Amino acid sequence: MTIEAKGLSKKLKNFQLDNLSFTIPSGYICGLIGQNGAGKTTLLHLLLGLYQVDEGELLIDGMDYAGEEKRIHNEIGTVLTEELFDPSLTLMQNGNDYGRYYDAYDKKAMESYLELFGLEKSKKFGRLSKGEKLKCQFAFALSHDAKLLILDEPTGNFDPEFREQFFKILKEFIADGSRSVVLATHLTEDLDRMADYLIFLEKGKQVFAGDIEKFRDSYRMISGEAYKIRLLQKEKIIRMEENAYGAKALTAHSRLNRYDRELVVAYPTIEEFMYFYGRRKEE
Amino acid sequence: MKITILPQGTLAIYEQIVNQLKNAIVTGHLQAGEALPSIRALAADLSVSVITTKRAYEELEKEGLIRSVAGKGFYVCEYNTDYLKEKQLMMIEKRLGELIDEAKQAGLGCGEFVEMAETLWK
Amino acid sequence: MKNIVRDYFRAIKISRLGRETNGLFLLSYFIVMPVLIGVTGNVNFRREYMIAFTGILLPMALCCLDILLRSPGLDKMMYLCPMSREERKKYIYGMYRFGVAVRMLVSLMGVCIIIPFSCCGLFSAVQILLNDFLIAVMTASEGSGENDGTNKEIQQQILIIALAFISNIIETAIVADELPDFWVKLALFGIFVIVQLPMSLKYVRYQKQKLDDAVYYETWLRRTA
Numbered sequence: 001m002t003i004e005a006k007g008l009s010k011k012l013k014n015f016q017l018d019n020l021s022f023t024i025p026s027g028y029i030c031g032l033i034g035q036n037g038a039g040k041t042t043l044l045h046l047l048l049g050l051y052q053v054d055e056g057e058l059l060i061d062g063m064d065y066a067g068e069e070k071r072i073h074n075e076i077g078t079v080l081t082e083e084l085f086d087p088s089l090t091l092m093q094n095g096n097d098y099g100r101y102y103d104a105y106d107k108k109a110m111e112s113y114l115e116l117f118g119l120e121k122s123k124k125f126g127r128l129s130k131g132e133k134l135k136c137q138f139a140f141a142l143s144h145d146a147k148l149l150i151l152d153e154p155t156g157n158f159d160p161e162f163r164e165q166f167f168k169i170l171k172e173f174i175a176d177g178s179r180s181v182v183l184a185t186h187l188t189e190d191l192d193r194m195a196d197y198l199i200f201l202e203k204g205k206q207v208f209a210g211d212i213e214k215f216r217d218s219y220r221m222i223s224g225e226a227y228k229i230r231l232l233q234k235e236k237i238i239r240m241e242e243n244a245y246g247a248k249a250l251t252a253h254s255r256l257n258r259y260d261r262e263l264v265v266a267y268p269t270i271e272e273f274m275y276f277y278g279r280r281k282e283e
Numbered sequence: 284m285k286i287t288i289l290p291q292g293t294l295a296i297y298e299q300i301v302n303q304l305k306n307a308i309v310t311g312h313l314q315a316g317e318a319l320p321s322i323r324a325l326a327a328d329l330s331v332s333v334i335t336t337k338r339a340y341e342e343l344e345k346e347g348l349i350r351s352v353a354g355k356g357f358y359v360c361e362y363n364t365d366y367l368k369e370k371q372l373m374m375i376e377k378r379l380g381e382l383i384d385e386a387k388q389a390g391l392g393c394g395e396f397v398e399m400a401e402t403l404w405k
Numbered sequence: 406m407k408n409i410v411r412d413y414f415r416a417i418k419i420s421r422l423g424r425e426t427n428g429l430f431l432l433s434y435f436i437v438m439p440v441l442i443g444v445t446g447n448v449n450f451r452r453e454y455m456i457a458f459t460g461i462l463l464p465m466a467l468c469c470l471d472i473l474l475r476s477p478g479l480d481k482m483m484y485l486c487p488m489s490r491e492e493r494k495k496y497i498y499g500m501y502r503f504g505v506a507v508r509m510l511v512s513l514m515g516v517c518i519i520i521p522f523s524c525c526g527l528f529s530a531v532q533i534l535l536n537d538f539l540i541a542v543m544t545a546s547e548g549s550g551e552n553d554g555t556n557k558e559i560q561q562q563i564l565i566i567a568l569a570f571i572s573n574i575i576e577t578a579i580v581a582d583e584l585p586d587f588w589v590k591l592a593l594f595g596i597f598v599i600v601q602l603p604m605s606l607k608y609v610r611y612q613k614q615k616l617d618d619a620v621y622y623e624t625w626l627r628r629t630a
Binding site (some may be wrong): 008049050051052069070071073074076078082085086088089098101103172198238 | 415480481482483484485486487488489492524621622623
């Protein structure tokens with residue numbers, strides 16, 4: 001399930017998503033990161049066909065929403081932060097009710113996922129805890145043979161045990177190479193481990209979009225003495241911070257760079273990158 | 284065969300995989316012609332990105348240590364052990380040369396250097 | 406068919422009562438006015454008056470309540486379910502028309518209750534149903550009220566409902582008091598044709614725009630934000 005965006009733009013009342021271009025091939029997990037208000041939710045709404053594209057192109061498996069809304073929606077499973085199910089119905093009723101619109105909805109799959117996640121299928125949706133509601137929606141998303149999972153910050157409400165199970169399921173989901181996952185999250189340690197692609201948004205603009213190895217090739221986290229760091233090329237230093245014990249800097253990297261042997265050159269974690277990059281304009 | 288991944292700090296994950304697989308091949312843990320786990324299976328087992336294991340395999344393929352068979356996966360190449368050992372020795376020699384330069388700069392004499400090496404060897 | 410019935414009744418959201426204060430205020434009229442009339446007029450809660458009330462004004466109140474408790478727009482999940490634009494439009498319009506049918510059925514049942522009265526001729530029955538129809542085709546206004554359009558819509562709705570209400574109250578009096586006043590009935594019909602109908606036709610055009618907006622999540626969100 002490939003996702004292709006070219007010059008994608010969307011204007012809302014107080015916000016603008018500007019000129020996004022990226023390609024996510026089939027079979028990978030793509031992390032969508034950025035601060036609150038950066039445009040993650042807007043991009044997700046565009047991917048889900050809830051918003052219409054203003055400018056540019058968005059193709060999902062070669063199809064666009066203007067022409068093939070039904071076919072695309074058939075292939076997408078979603079978990080959003082808001083509750084999508086009817087609180088007055090039971091979990092299975094919700095599943096069956098909405099499932100009837102999907103070609104490949106499988107009642108038995110829904111039942112077994114609910115059981116796997118420890119949920120009572122005859123309980124009313126409204127009586128579940130927040131985490132359980134998300135698990136239920138996740139169960140449904142997995143029960144209609146979706147080729148693309150779009151998940152908006154699901155893991156914050158999961159207990160650590162379920163988070164392991166959650167990631168195991170995602171890995172199995174993409175195992176045959178024909179399905180993809182887009183996961184918007186603040187918990188970037190998970191992405192450090194297993195994201196294949198990253199899209200990093202800031203104030204509606206695209207900071208980075210590409211595979212994780214390209215990301216790792218592009219930046220370095222340098223630690224050591226402040227004066228030694230300052231000796232590096234100025235344009236390469238994105239942001240440096242000093243404390244009593246030394247200095248740390250986020251730098252742009254290319255293969256020809258050489259660093260002073262006394263400096264510790266490491267790969268930034270996504271969190272470090274976001275922190276330093278976000279403060280690049282500060283004094 | 285065991286591969287241990289240290290959380291990435293100064294050594295890239297894909298490099299760690301490449302090095303450990305290389306060692307396994309050179310020491311004979313992985314035999315010539317043996318099948319390697321698929322890119323996705325390895326990624327799932329090591330809890331790393333698929334892109335990372337893909338890159339590791341591509342590196343190994345570039346160095347001629349493994350080859351991909353369309354539709355089947357990756358296999359260890361028929362190789363010349365001596366040639367590989369020689370390559371390893373060349374790397375060690377190069378790094379030894381760098382260390383010797385540093386030792387000279389620090390004012391170490393040859394004897395002291397050898398003594399240090401012997402102590403650390405044990 | 407079973408699906409439509411089930412979806413229709415599931416679409417009632419009691420939680421909307423908390424938000425729709427305008428509507429609740431309007432509804433209270435249906436209770437307060439008749440009581441006032443009962444007390445002040447020389448009707449004195451006679452049996453005929455009570456029956457007329459049940460047959461004419463109660464269905465009106467129920468219809469307004471039904472309209473208040475539902476929205477022509479869909480739940481977010483429905484916008485994610487696989488449906489072509491045409492299918493979704495059919496669904497929304499289908500639910501709407503079903504709603505009109507249900508409300509008219511309730512009105513019809515109410516009229517049947519008062520038919521035994523000799524003075525409730527065909528004319529009164531039709532007039533009552535016509536008034537009820539103007540209300541049955543409405544949908545609740547959305548939005549926070551900051552939206553200019555919403556306020557205008559609410560004003561229009563209130564006017565339409567008020568006129569229909571007054572017209573039906575007079576009909577109630579006619580039926581209960583056995584006032585076979587030809588001229589009053591004619592006047593009511595005249596007002597219906599000259600005032601109420603044009604107002605409603607203008608509103609219906611606005612209504613259609615609303616239903617069309619409900620077909621897409623984005624347009625519906627803009628309306629209800």
